[in-house]
Amino acid sequence: MSTAPQSKDQLIIFDTTLRDGEQSPGASMTRDEKVRIAKMLEKMKVDVIEAGFAIASPGDFEAVKAVAEVVKDSTVCSLARAVPADIEKAGEAIKPANSGRIHTFIATSPIHMQYKLMMEPDQVLERAVEMVKLARNLCDDVEFSLEDGSRSEFEFQSRIIEAVINAGASTINIPDTVGYGEPDEYGLMFKRLIENVPNADKAIFSTHCHNDLGLAVANSLSAVMNGVRQVECTINGLGERAGNASLEEIVMAVRTRSDVFPVETHIDPVHIVPTSRLVSSITGFPVQPNKAIVGANAFAHESGIHQDGVLKHRETYEIMKAEDVGWNTNKLVLGKHSGRAAVKARFEDLGISFQTQQELDEAFAKFKELADKKHEIFDEDLQALVSDSTAPEIEEKYGFSNLEAISKSGNKPRASLTINAAGEDFSSEAEGDGLVDAAFKAIEKVVHSDAELQLYLVNAVTQGTDSLGDVTVRLQKEGVIVNGQGSDTDIIVASVKAYLNALNLLAAGVLKSHPQKDCV
Ligand code: KIV
Ligand code: ZN
Numbered sequence: 001m002s003t004a005p006q007s008k009d010q011l012i013i014f015d016t017t018l019r020d021g022e023q024s025p026g027a028s029m030t031r032d033e034k035v036r037i038a039k040m041l042e043k044m045k046v047d048v049i050e051a052g053f054a055i056a057s058p059g060d061f062e063a064v065k066a067v068a069e070v071v072k073d074s075t076v077c078s079l080a081r082a083v084p085a086d087i088e089k090a091g092e093a094i095k096p097a098n099s100g101r102i103h104t105f106i107a108t109s110p111i112h113m114q115y116k117l118m119m120e121p122d123q124v125l126e127r128a129v130e131m132v133k134l135a136r137n138l139c140d141d142v143e144f145s146l147e148d149g150s151r152s153e154f155e156f157q158s159r160i161i162e163a164v165i166n167a168g169a170s171t172i173n174i175p176d177t178v179g180y181g182e183p184d185e186y187g188l189m190f191k192r193l194i195e196n197v198p199n200a201d202k203a204i205f206s207t208h209c210h211n212d213l214g215l216a217v218a219n220s221l222s223a224v225m226n227g228v229r230q231v232e233c234t235i236n237g238l239g240e241r242a243g244n245a246s247l248e249e250i251v252m253a254v255r256t257r258s259d260v261f262p263v264e265t266h267i268d269p270v271h272i273v274p275t276s277r278l279v280s281s282i283t284g285f286p287v288q289p290n291k292a293i294v295g296a297n298a299f300a301h302e303s304g305i306h307q308d309g310v311l312k313h314r315e316t317y318e319i320m321k322a323e324d325v326g327w328n329t330n331k332l333v334l335g336k337h338s339g340r341a342a343v344k345a346r347f348e349d350l351g352i353s354f355q356t357q358q359e360l361d362e363a364f365a366k367f368k369e370l371a372d373k374k375h376e377i378f379d380e381d382l383q384a385l386v387s388d389s390t391a392p393e394i395e396e397k398y399g400f401s402n403l404e405a406i407s408k409s410g411n412k413p414r415a416s417l418t419i420n421a422a423g424e425d426f427s428s429e430a431e432g433d434g435l436v437d438a439a440f441k442a443i444e445k446v447v448h449s450d451a452e453l454q455l456y457l458v459n460a461v462t463q464g465t466d467s468l469g470d471v472t473v474r475l476q477k478e479g480v481i482v483n484g485q486g487s488d489t490d491i492i493v494a495s496v497k498a499y500l501n502a503l504n505l506l507a508a509g510v511l512k513s514h515p516q517k518d519c520v
Contacts, residue, residue, distance in 0.1 A: 011254060011263035012204065012230035014048040015041050015247055017279060018067070019079055020208075021238035022052070026454060026474050026481055027283040031063040037235075038067040040278055040351035042074045044271040046247075048101060050232075053079040054093035055086040061093050068097035075141065077101035082131040091138030102135040103173075104128075105145035108152040108160055125160050129167045136168035145208065149174035150181045150189065157189075158197050165199045171230060172203045176219055179212025179242060187222030194227040206230035209245045211237060216245035221253060224263060235279040236287055236294060248272045248293040248325065256320055273326030274350050277383050284472035284483040286459055293325055334382075336371035343367050343382075350379055352386050373489050374466050384470040384487040397422055397507040398447060398500045405435040405492045415439040417496065419446045436495045443496070449503055451475040455483075458491060471498040475506060482506050 018034050021027060029037070034051060041049050051067035052060040068076040076097040080086035082104050094100030106117070106128050113119055119127070128144065135142040144164040146152055152174075161172050174193075176186060190207070194200045207223035207230070209216035220231050237246030251269060254261045276294035280287050289296045299322040309316035334343060343364055347353070354360040366385050371377055399420040407413045415438035416429035426446045432438030436456070455474035460467040469491040473484040484502025488494040 008258075008264040009229055009262060011224060011261075011265050012047045012206075013247065013251065013265050013267055014050065014077075014206065014230050014232045015046045015234065016050040016208075016232050016244065017041070017234040017236075017238055017247075018063070019050040019052050020232075020240055020244050021234040021279070021283075023240040024238050024243065024283070024285065026483070027238060027285055028481060029063070029282060031059065031066050033282045034063040035066050035070055036351065037275070037279060037282065038071050038074075038076075039353075040271060040275040041235075042071045043268075043351060044275060045266040045268050046074050047266060048075040048077050048230075050077045050079060050103060052093075054089040055080065061089060064090075064093035065096060068094050068100060072098050075099040075101050077103050077143070080104045080131075080135070082106040082127050084131070084134060087131055087135050087138065091135070094139065099141070100139055101141040101143055101171075102139045103143040103145065104131050104135055105147045105173075106131075107147040108156060109148035110153065111151065112148045121156050125156075125163055128160055129163050132164045132167040132169045141171075142169050143171035143173055143206070144169040145173040145175055147175060148177045150176040150186055151178070154189075154192065157193060161193060161197050161203075162199055165197075165203045170203050171206050173206035173208050173230070173232065175208035175232075176210060176216075177208075179210035179216065181209065181215065181219045183215060183218045183222035186219045187226040190223050190228050191226040204229045206232060207245075208232035210240065211242040211244065214242075216243070217249045217253070220245040220250055221261070224254070224261060229263065236276050236285065236291070238279065238283065238285060246292070248276065252293050252320060252325065269325045270323075271326060271351070274379065274383075277380065278351060281383055281470070281485070282483075284455060284457060284474055284485070286457060293320075298322075299327055334367070334371070334377040335375060336368065338367075338371070338377075340364050346379070347382060347386070350382060352382070370468065370489075374468070381468050384468050395508060396500075396504050398443075398503050400443075400496055400500060401425075402427075403439070403493060403496060405439060407435055413438045415442050415492070417442055419443060421446060435492050439492055439496050440499055443499055443503075447503055449475070449477065449506065451477040451503070451506060454481070456495070458495070469494040471495045473498040473502045475502040477506055480506065 022029055038049050051064040054061045054064045064078045076094055078090035078093045080090035080102055087104060090102045106124055113124055132142055132144055190205055194205060205228045207220045207228045209219040231250050233247040233250050234244040235247050237243040251265055251267045254263055273294055287294050292298060306317045401418045403417040405415045412431040413435045414431050415435055419426050419428060428442040428445045430438050430441035430445055432441050454476050457472040459470040466489060468487045468489055470487045471494040475482050482502050482505035484498045486494045486497025486501055
């Protein structure tokens with residue numbers, strides 16, 4: 001018996017890695033980093049890219065504008081509180097976009113209105129309508145969010161939604177801001193609103209879920225089952241506190257269970273894993289090995305029974321193909337004999353392009369240097385190489401040479417190195433609790449940075465003991481956060497490179513302060 005193909009609605013994928021994702025403490029991104037990620041999202045065919053919060057800082061304004069200038073195929077959006085200055089800034093930032101959107105929000109739950117906004121519901125409604133109208137004067141595409149919407153009262157939700165749709169909002173987002181929602185209840189909330197708000201058919205309803213109870217993806221999918229046609233999500237589930245619903249999980253759930261979900265997306269999933277890696281290397285947030293879709297073990301079978309089953313018939317234990325989401329697509333393994341064209345092409349496949357010939361030459365030289373040490377070069381190695389080579393162009397105040405690190409049973413580990421600070425060489429040595437600690441202490445004896453080490457992270461980029469070690473060092477000084485990056489086959493060298501890179505970023509004033517910390 002054959003069943004007639006069901007027609008599917010389009011599910012709009014709204015990625016907010018560059019805005020809500022950036023709100024994870026320490027995950028702030030520079031303008032150029034945002035542009036690199038945005039280009040990958042565009043390649044993946046994300047429908048809407050929320051590039052930032054234009055009013056939050058001059059840096060974020062520039063980042064949204066830069067993304068609006070380069071992205072052609074996705075809609076580029078800026079967040080704005082429901083205040084005129086925010087909306088005007090957002091409108092200015094997205095002006096260069098082929099297709100732009102202003103996303104404005106105000107809290108609608110009793111607790112937020114009373115204690116945070118100190119406004120009566122009628123005042124909130126009036127403000128929302130005025131601000132949607134203002135936004136519509138600047139841009140045809142306006143989204144309105146009821147902040148803390150999942151804890152708001154039905155009567156008020158209905159009134160404000162009807163009013164902002166009449167004022168010109170074409171997307172209505174009801175976030176589960178504090179991650180309190182439960183799938184059935186959250187889904188039914190949408191069903192009831194879509195059925196009862198008189199002009200609901202004039203707007204697309206949207207979900208935006210936080211993961212405080214680990215339910216962000218379940219809540220988003222329940223919303224979809226109840227009529228929602230836009231999901232707001234982030235790569236690797238990055239986001240404020242416990243994060244947002246993860247893009248890769250939403251997209252692959254809808255695709256893999258197309259027998260259940262009445263929707264399809266435009267997403268080309270083959271770019272998922274490279275994008276996940278890019279976001280992880282830029283933010284310094286590692287992906288846990290057992291993370292669905294993008295974790296290193298997501299497609300690994302350890303138990304003998306499973307391995308046997310997969311060898312006999314893949315579908316016994318696999319519901320998706322690893323290649324479909326971008327694993328193992330790297331058929332072309334690069335090595336020391338690979339030419340510039342092959343290396344450049346592979347970089348481009350990974351979403352990494354070079355603005356100048358000199359940048360390409362530098363990346364190629366690093367590639368050759370690595371190929372001398374390591375037999376086969378994989379995608380992960382190339383990603384790690386460019387975390388160095390496409391990092392923000394800064395003047396390097398600190399460099400190092402002559403690193404010696406000694407670890408001997410029974411003795412305290414000891415590191416000595418020569419630090420070049422502003423053109424002058426200083427020798428330094430120190431003991432520590434491990435070689436990395438000793439090396440960092442030796443650096444600090446010269447630099448006296450007063451910075452606080454917030455994160456030290458080592459990632460073996462590929463399998464094998466000859467793997468590149470990719471190190472992230474996050475330093476914080478006077479509210480400014482920087483992520484230094486370094487990679488090398490020698491972990492101590494990679495660590496020193498990452499620490500000095502972080503110090504150089506601090507010295508150069510490459511600010512990564514929390515983008516919304518001054519917005520209340
Ligand atoms: O979580 C939230 O409520 C938000 C809104 C600003 C959309 O991020
Ligand atoms: Zn949010």
